[in-house]
Amino acid sequence: MIRVGIPRALLYYEYYPMWHTFFHELGAEVVVSPQTTEAILSSGSSRVVAETCLPVKAFLGHVIYLAGKCDYVFIPALRSIKTKVYNCSKFLGLPDMTRAVIPESPPILEIDIDVNKGKRRLYQTIYKLGRHFTWDPLKVKRASLAAWQAHLDYRELMSSCGLTPLQAIEKIYGTAETKPKSNSQSGNSTSPRASVAVIGHPYLLYDEHLSHRILHRLEKAHSKVFVPEMLTTQELDSAVARLVGRAYWTYEEEVVGAGEHYLTGQADGVIGIMAFGCGPDSLMMDMVHRKAASLRTKPLMVLNLEEHTADTGVITRLEAFLDMIHRRKRRQVPSCV
Amino acid sequence: MRVGMPHMGNIYIAFKALFERLDVDFVVPPVNNQHALSLGVRHSPEGLCIPFKLTLANLIEAAEMGADTLIMPAGYGVCRLGYYYKNQEQILRDLGYKFEMVPIGVSEQKLSGILKVIKRLSNNASWYRILSAFRFGIAKLNALDRMERAVHKVRPVERIKGTANRIFAKAVKAIDEADDYGSLNRVQKDYIEQLEQVPRSARRPLIVGITGEFYVLLEPFSNLDIENELGRLGVEVRRTTFVSEWTKFSLFLNALGVNEKERIHKAARPYLKRDIGGDGWESVGDKVLHAKKYDGLIHVAPFTCMPEIIAQNIMPSTKENIPVLTILCDEQLAKPGMLTRVEAFVDLLERKRRQPPNNH
Numbered sequence: 001m002i003r004v005g006i007p008r009a010l011l012y013y014e015y016y017p018m019w020h021t022f023f024h025e026l027g028a029e030v031v032v033s034p035q036t037t038e039a040i041l042s043s044g045s046s047r048v049v050a051e052t053c054l055p056v057k058a059f060l061g062h063v064i065y066l067a068g069k070c071d072y073v074f075i076p077a078l079r080s081i082k083t084k085v086y087n088c089s090k091f092l093g094l095p096d097m098t099r100a101v102i103p104e105s106p107p108i109l110e111i112d113i114d115v116n117k118g119k120r121r122l123y124q125t126i127y128k129l130g131r132h133f134t135w136d137p138l139k140v141k142r143a144s145l146a147a148w149q150a151h152l153d154y155r156e157l158m159s160s161c162g163l164t165p166l167q168a169i170e171k172i173y174g175t176a177e178t179k180p181k182s183n184s185q186s187g188n189s190t191s192p193r194a195s196v197a198v199i200g201h202p203y204l205l206y207d208e209h210l211s212h213r214i215l216h217r218l219e220k221a222h223s224k225v226f227v228p229e230m231l232t233t234q235e236l237d238s239a240v241a242r243l244v245g246r247a248y249w250t251y252e253e254e255v256v257g258a259g260e261h262y263l264t265g266q267a268d269g270v271i272g273i274m275a276f277g278c279g280p281d282s283l284m285m286d287m288v289h290r291k292a293a294s295l296r297t298k299p300l301m302v303l304n305l306e307e308h309t310a311d312t313g314v315i316t317r318l319e320a321f322l323d324m325i326h327r328r329k330r331r332q333v334p335s336c337v
Numbered sequence: 338m339r340v341g342m343p344h345m346g347n348i349y350i351a352f353k354a355l356f357e358r359l360d361v362d363f364v365v366p367p368v369n370n371q372h373a374l375s376l377g378v379r380h381s382p383e384g385l386c387i388p389f390k391l392t393l394a395n396l397i398e399a400a401e402m403g404a405d406t407l408i409m410p411a412g413y414g415v416c417r418l419g420y421y422y423k424n425q426e427q428i429l430r431d432l433g434y435k436f437e438m439v440p441i442g443v444s445e446q447k448l449s450g451i452l453k454v455i456k457r458l459s460n461n462a463s464w465y466r467i468l469s470a471f472r473f474g475i476a477k478l479n480a481l482d483r484m485e486r487a488v489h490k491v492r493p494v495e496r497i498k499g500t501a502n503r504i505f506a507k508a509v510k511a512i513d514e515a516d517d518y519g520s521l522n523r524v525q526k527d528y529i530e531q532l533e534q535v536p537r538s539a540r541r542p543l544i545v546g547i548t549g550e551f552y553v554l555l556e557p558f559s560n561l562d563i564e565n566e567l568g569r570l571g572v573e574v575r576r577t578t579f580v581s582e583w584t585k586f587s588l589f590l591n592a593l594g595v596n597e598k599e600r601i602h603k604a605a606r607p608y609l610k611r612d613i614g615g616d617g618w619e620s621v622g623d624k625v626l627h628a629k630k631y632d633g634l635i636h637v638a639p640f641t642c643m644p645e646i647i648a649q650n651i652m653p654s655t656k657e658n659i660p661v662l663t664i665l666c667d668e669q670l671a672k673p674g675m676l677t678r679v680e681a682f683v684d685l686l687e688r689k690r691r692q693p694p695n696n697h
Contacts, residue, residue: 049650051640051665089615089617089643096647099608100608
């Protein structure tokens, strides 16, 4: 059986059920790298120039981990998934960059996704990917339809049940490695003291090593946590349209859309998470920042992560942020009651 | 209406000619300098690249000079550039300026779209006037680039350092002042001749290619005038991008199916299979293509530039071997630091040339 490696980084959080279904239907075994550790991150960052962004360094570390443990490693080059909305260069150059900096990597299964080139071209590229496993076009077609359905189910599960990608993946595949920690919605005995929205790309938010378990820490401080995935596509799209007009980046919704939505919506405060040197985020976070400054209603804190960011620094800032929110809430409630 | 736009090298001369012919009030903000850089840095988000910061400063200064219509390059692609005008518009509005932002995107609007924008800005001038003014602007661009190419050749070998630069400065001024084709041609002929007569030394200069991101390549202030410094060290610079060529292809010939970059892309393909936005693909291709021809290659890029980081990571893995020096430009780059690195690089190339080739 052919073993296909999928690095647990970058697009994994967005598309894992889709990829898993696709390769599984084609009769391959899927090998996923474990959660990011310090060793994985530093092995990745030792290969590239220093200013490469944090999630890409982690991604390369995962590929290094997978070397020797699988026959292929799957690295898509996702150019565009919406008409004239493009992705960051780092996603496009990912297969080539991996080949250049990790010579020992298993052969790379690459696929160019660009919807601007038309449906026919898209189907051809998917078939080309499937050809590594089977000659039967119908089998590839069945697998891709099943994969698409799995993706839709995954999105639906997250927005309807208010789950984070990790919880949803756990629910679908029953992976034992994530701890059965209490969900903000179900398990909390005390009512949440504050609600905090965390915006940013899933590959930062849900990578517990990169984000310093920020979601977990917020929940432990009895805050209700909102994440971008809890919103429906329509909500996100309309929020993007309100703030910047037409979307320019593929993952604009996660930052600009969710930011706008939560700043004007139910959360008490918004935390933006970005990686140092992230090109799209430097612009998008600024848009959210300016919106927050003009609204003057809700606090926004932006955490810029890189390898040198230490737990303590993150904790201190989180505590200060939560203290501020709590104080604001106390002031809003009439104190004589 | 008063129109302003950001600087990139001497490109303002062409736009000035274009708009003057159409009787549009066009303001030229002060050329990029330390003041502009600090102004841009002060008002920009920290993670952005130097092109954003400098163009923002130019727009602020243009608005300060009374411009109410600001032109900013945009267009859809993978690089951040297409998004700049949205942020810059917001920043300028937050600073309290009243203006209209006009994004111009070559990849998006094509030639016809750009001409339509010019028609609107020129208060509906006749198409004949617009086309003739446009043609004149392009003639000026061509003249400027012709001068620059000649200067690249003379700088490393001139007997008295600085002669070529002095002539070039005069030529730029004369090209700016020329107001018809006759005087433009005369000026070109004049100054090319002057450059040819500069006394030269007989030594064969090192040849160094210079490639990288479009803006820092073409805006001398942002790369701390690296071409001039190389020339002073006796190195002949071969720059891969010229505005006039770029305009010629992206506005006219690409629409006809000519792809001038096909050769570079083909060279890059074994290492980088696809366009990654900006000029990353070309940077890798330039290394592969010119490995045999040049003594060395200087790769300039803005700090945090996404496509160039990919290129920088891929470049060392190519089979075609040539020394590459990557210089990242941002407001922290200082001249002495840059000079030290460039001098060391040139020393290395000199030594390499003196040694017989297969000697290991």
